Amino acid sequence: MTSTVPVNPAEKTRKMRNRAALIETIGGYMAAHALGLAAELKIADLIHDGVRTSADLAKATGTHEPSLRRMLRLLASVGITTEPEPGEFGLTEVGAQLRSDSPDSLYAFTRMFCHESHFSAWQGLAHSVRTGQSAWDHVFGKNIYAYLADLPELSELFNVAMSQESRISAGQIAAAYDFADVRNVVDIGGGDGTLLSAILGANSHLTGVVFDSPSGVAQASDVLTEAGLADRATVVAGDFFESVPTGGDLYIIKSVFQDWDDGPAKAILRTCRAYLPADATLLIVGSVLPETAASGEPIMFYTDLNMLVNSGGRERTESHFRGLLAETGFAVESVSLKSAGPLSMIEATPV
Ligand SMILES: C[S@@+](CC[C@H](N)C(=O)[O-])C[C@H]1O[C@@H](n2cnc3c(N)ncnc32)[C@H](O)[C@@H]1O
The missing domain is CATH 1.10.10.10 (Winged helix-like DNA-binding domain superfamily/Winged helix DNA-binding domain)
Structure with missing residues (x-):
């Protein structure tokens, strides 16, 4: 029964x-x-x-x-x-x-993040979760930026994808930060110059430099010229593990540290520390993770895991950023959470 x-x-x-x-x-x-x-x-x-x-x-x-x-x-x-x-x-x-x-x-x-290369990299998620290392490097045998440098069309798609993601936040950063006392802005890892265009466009007293790898800046001159800013902007190709341009008084670094684990992130900060004038300000712009997943938008956690898969990188909490900056010779001057739409701004100065 x-x-x-x-x-x-x-x-x-x-x-x-x-x-x-x-x-x-x-x-x-x-x-x-x-x-x-x-x-x-x-x-x-x-x-x-x-x-x-x-x-x-x-x-x-x-x-x-x-x-x-x-x-x-x-x-x-x-x-x-x-x-x-x-x-x-x-x-x-x-x-x-x-x-x-x-x-x-x-x-x-959408094309970039639904591209077969990204789907292939995500098939290596287990490798990332077991080892803490990039699935992309494991699947393709080289890091994402070396991979893109070999494929100019995909690299251009990536640069446009970044600028599409940045276009709205570029305006928000230009509006949220007080550039009154700034003269020359350097955008480190500035890609195609979308952010620098928004900042120079909104502040006629400024000059600026967009600094990125050779494939990263490939479209920057066109973007800045189209925005009518060629006379106030310079494009510099280089490697932020080696050097960054001198002569700026504000160095912005937006959505870059998320690409890197702490070792390389500290190496980038040490390069900045070595090249920044003593009275310059470093402005880190990006997501700042909450301490638990209970608060914070899902997109933050998608991006965080995507960074692990694609580059072995990570999003960070405020205390994590503070630790990296302290270790590399910077004092945190201010932290304004979500002051540029969903993005936060951390101002630091060399000590
Ligand atoms: C996630 S993208 C962010 C681009 C831009 N800041 C934005 O927010 O749209 C990271 C940037 O870092 C650049 N990058 C990667 N490795 C680099 C290196 N060794 N030296 C200089 N730039 C590099 C990439 O080319 C890319 O433009």
């Missing part, structure tokens, strides 16, 4: 919801693959601000219509596309960021 346990309907609903939540989390990698392919096929550019049938979209992209439709439905279920009528697809506001022509485009960012 089997005994029947009475089922509490609320309990049943909760269990079903929990099952769905776990399964949807597993499905994250499926959605990421679909998102990456939608970006590669430029589906958002084709839909633009209207609605297109899957038949139209399949014709324009040379894909198999019934299968493309299924992929677009998956993307509708995660809030990227809409399907107002069966087989007709539009974009949500989130999905519209995939358009390559919009001012707040995340097209290159």
Whole structure:
């Protein structure tokens, strides 16, 4: 004889919801693959601000219509596309960021982070978690920047991806920091010059230098010239493990330390300590992790683990940053958490 346990309907609903939540989390990698392919096929550019049938979209992209439709439905279920009528697809506001022509485009960012190289690197997650080292280096036999330096097209995509991610925060930093007493800003690891453009654009008294590796600065002259800033900005290629430009009074280093574990992060800080004039300020801009995962946006923890996988790097808490700065000869002058949108600013001076 089997005994029947009475089922509490609320309990049943909760269990079903929990099952769905776990399964949807597993499905994250499926959605990421679909998102990456939608970006590669430029589906958002084709839909633009209207609605297109899957038949139209399949014709324009040379894909198999019934299968493309299924992929677009998956993307509708995660809030990227809409399907107002069966087989007709539009974009949500989130999905519209995939358009390559919009001012707040995340097209290159999506292509880069859904690129096969990133998926391959993430297959080495177990290596990273077991050893604390970069899966990217393990999978490809070289670090991400050496890998990009060998592939100019992918390197350009990476630089544009970084600038798309930085475009909004560049304006926030330019607005949040007081540049009144600054004359010459050096942006270390400044990539294509997006941040320097925003700062010089908002402060006509400033001159500036964007400093990065040769492949990192490859697009910087064009970006600064297009912004009409060529006469106030200089582009310098180099290696921040060797030297940084002299002559600045404010040295910004944004979203760079996250790429590196503490050993190389301290090496970069020591280079800065050696080259910064005694009265210069170092301004670290980036995420500052909370002490527990209970507070803090999920994106911080995605980025933190992505840094481990891609470069053996990490996001850091305020106390972690303070420790690195103290060890490398800097005094922390101020910490303003989330003062540039989600990004924080730490001002330090040589001691
Ligand atoms: C995550 S990106 C951040 C770029 C930019 N600061 C931003 O916030 O968009 C890190 C930057 O560090 C640069 N970088 C990596 N290794 C470098 C090195 N050895 N010397 C100078 N720059 C380097 C990369 O080329 C890249 O532009």
